[in-house]
Amino acid sequence: MSTPPSLADCVAALEARRRAVCEQMDGYGSPIAACDADYNAMVLERAEITAAIARLAPIARGEARAVHPLHDPR
Numbered sequence: 001m002s003t004p005p006s007l008a009d010c011v012a013a014l015e016a017r018r019r020a021v022c023e024q025m026d027g028y029g030s031p032i033a034a035c036d037a038d039y040n041a042m043v044l045e046r047a048e049i050t051a052a053i054a055r056l057a058p059i060a061r062g063e064a065r066a067v068h069p070l071h072d073p074r
Contacts, residue, residue, distance in 0.1 A: 007060040011053060018049045 005013075021042055031039035058064040 007056060011057050011060045014049050014053050014056070018046060018053065021046045021049065 025039070025042050025046070028039055028042070059066050
């Protein structure tokens with residue numbers, strides 16, 4: 001049985017996916033602004049991945065801590 005991936009592994013996978021999406025966008029050609037659904041989907045995916053990395057990377061590096069939802073005092 002294999003061990004589950006660490007948070008750092010997950011962040012690395014997200015970074016690899018972000019790079020792959022960026023490479024796809026670079027090779028896409030000239031999109032038509034607001035009309036190209038495939039390109040717009042890649043822009044959205046890249047933004048979502050970048051936001052996830054921004055939230056998770058500090059936790060993975062030990063620079064921030066995550067509060068379990070059951071223990072959140074809010």
